[in-house]
Amino acid sequence: MQVPGTDVDSASDFTDRFERIRELSRNGDNAGAIEVADSVVAESEDPLVTCRALVLKLGRLFNLGRTEECPPVLDRAFESVEGGHAPVLRGHLHALAGIIAAGDSLERCVRHLVQAGREIDLEQGPTEETVVAHHDLAVTYSYVGFHAQAVPIAERCYQDGQLLGLPSGDHALPEVAVRWAVSLDHHGDTESCVTMLRRVLETWAERAHPRELWPAEQYYYGYAAVRLRALGEPAELDPVLFTAEEHGWEVADLRLLAAACRDISEGDPARALKRIEHRSPNPYTLGAAESARIRALAHAALNDHRAARTADREATRIATRDQGQLRDGLVDGTRAQLDHEALRRTVEQYASEALTDSLTGLPNRRHFDRYVTRLAESGIHAAVGVIDLDGFKAVNTVYGHLSGDLVLQRVAAILARTLRKGDFVARYGGDEFVAVLPHTGMEEARHIGNRLARAVADGDWEALVTGTPVSVTIGWAELSEPLRLSATLEAADQAMLSGKGRLAGSV
Template identity: 40%
Template sequence: MPSSQHDTSFSTWQDDFVRLRAVMLEEPPHRVIDVAERIAEASTDPMRVAQARQFVLAANINLRDRPGIRAALARASDAVENCPDLRLVGNFNALAAWSAYQSGSLKNCGTHLIKAERALSTMTERGEPAANAWRNLSLTYSIMGYHQEAEAAFTQMMAVSNVSLWDLGRMQAVVRCAIALDHRGDADGCATALRDLLVDIPDESELDPPSREWLNFAARRLTALGHPSGIRLSGSVDLPVFREVRLLAQACDLISAGDGEDALKVLDHPDVQGNVAGAAEPLRIRSLALSSLGRYAEALAAERQVIANISDQSDRLRPLLLDSVGALLDHEHLRKTAARYADAAMTDPLTGLPNRRRLERFVRDLVARGSDAMVGMLDLDGFKTINDTYGHATGDQVLQRVAGILARSIRIGDLLARSGGDEFVVVLPEATVADADGIGARINEAVTGDDWQRMVIDIPVSISIGWAPLKPGFVGVADALHDADQAMYRVKRSRRKRLNRA
């Protein structure tokens, strides 16, 4: 039966994986999307649907199709929520981290990397599907320049399946690690690493086409450094993700042949953008081409650009580490805040904050004691846009992040609760209107001042707060929240009017 007529009615997720992986390696990404979409639409098995959606996402990443990636990301996120299998959770987050890094959303990238590592480290599944999840995490680490982490992920990949040493994931990780040495001035170290990689290459029939592309590039890059390898492998993969590798290999060939001018023309090709081998690599090869032409001043300028690019990458990745630490600190603060309400029946499972039941008891106790208090209703602005654009998984991350920001913005003894959806409630015992306004301003500044661009690009995150005093005649939380809710909607209406006038 032709593959286009393949009957998916009685397939298992294992059958789907074998088929989709083969299509991914041998056919264009549009074909992968077509096959995976049909599986997802025809199946009622959450495992098969989630896996197929992840192949669609991977294919769109290979196409560098930004709108396609965004749509596939949202669908894959929803699908994995319905099937929280550890392999699928890990693989989804590895792909989502890759996508976030390419789009510049470093905070989101860091969150996904942590989730991927945790899920896959907990996974007990073995076999090629499990290895593929570790492969995708290894590739993401490699692309970001985290070469030790990429090697560690590849070691895990080897541990769960009988993966070839010539696997695509290892080829990319080793080559990127080698050329990173050259970018930092260690050309000899780069040459040694590339020579070690090219020793005892198996027969071409044992290599998949993408692995051959990377080995070809490694051989030509080594020759451009003055160490001829004599290795040439046949075959090519006509994908955007491999065109740049092929063009860089061609430029290296021209440099080795003494044709630096044509090498520079190849490097000016629009497909050479530094997205695959690293932004510094085209600059370094340009420097080699200029040196071969005796244009040493220009070569030196190119080398300076390499150094500047490496420094820029370091500056971009440092906030990722700091944000990850910040997120962990927020989570720890949130955990301590929620620890006072350890009863699960009183706790919101997503944020760990007290829920409406705990809020009801807290307000009732305040009223019974005759205590003064201010009640605040807090609502995220435009949260539906975040969910619709990035999917519910990212929406949940935003809610957790906001919960952490709120927890560190209130006083000891105040109550912060999640009312539901994107609404939170703050109760301030023994507080005046001025106290509430001051805390509200602090919350607004903390929420809007957070660097949301690394999590949800081009969507501002802000919060509207309405305050009302707790009145002696209140008999329940609904009474307490009514006035605050009305005040919050007045704030929202006033904000919309200001935006419309602007």
């Protein structure tokens, strides 16, 4: 992940430290860069400067594989930029949030990436900040297998950098094309893989000296050469590229896989097999199927064609499994989009922002109060339900508040589409919703409540917050008079708490 520029007036007091972060990152010292970024966060009173420092920290944490530390940093960064006119900075944050979310939910990842592109494109003309943001956006698309989206963004990143006079090696991304090339090989298109790897070597040799690339990119450029050699194709290799100093999972993976490719090309495939035995490189590096494909090449070099076919079948199975996951993610995303569209249709009648919850689009507490008052004054009896999310704190703790907001939006959409026509649902506050069922007795209300609870529980939460089930507990009370609204809510709340108690007692 790249380092954003410091072309902001309020950042002038921290220019030296931002440059120090750039230098440390350029030399592969991610841990040192994090320490300097933390010092900026501790001392800066400007929210945009704080956000830029947090962006730096996020990228370095990811490079070191310390992703479990990222959610609270992301939350604070988004809070820092909230309300400010900084679309590129927000876009950069969404790009980083995308790769952090990818391990748990492809749907959330893609939402962040699409939003990142939209925010960055709001900036007039290329700036150093947009170049760096596009850099990280291209890498994230590439990591998660959207190669056709990653390549044009990577090319735009480079061309804009050249237009601005930035060093050619600072924004070069051979890794994006290398990752796409080996993906083609995993799917059986070795010819296209060879063509693309050759193009990588030719293109980037013309644009910048390979030794002037950032450390990780030197390894990717070198990997294009050793991978060609493992395929039996001639390629010139500069061994110095594999000595660049960099700490983190990505370079460690590239060293391992490159060494195995060299073993094959130098006539020692048995060593290659031993080298990668029981090793599991991160799938972001070169795809989850790369180890299996290298094993196939090693077995073929040993003339063990049966073992080679077995390994190739495994590589194909892994590669196509990833495609299946992408399709599942698309279905989940489409489902969420349809839910959101249905919710928008439900609340179009609420034109006033003062009566609408900005996060979920549902009526807010004020709107609820007015609605039930009019209902009771018209002499219409109703059932009022207090709907509370179970264990919602765990979602925010594990995945951060951004994911928590997505859960609240999804729950709101489920409630809105599951209730009957003419029923009313509002967000009352926090993780609590209220439903009003006109002309409905308590027995029927409880049946409807059970249907709501089942709909929420069946909401495919694994795709959004892996390993953290989402459910609701609902308590009901009767409303007959406007002056008894407070007592009705208190009775419904007590019924809800009793339901939670019974649930806890049954576990």
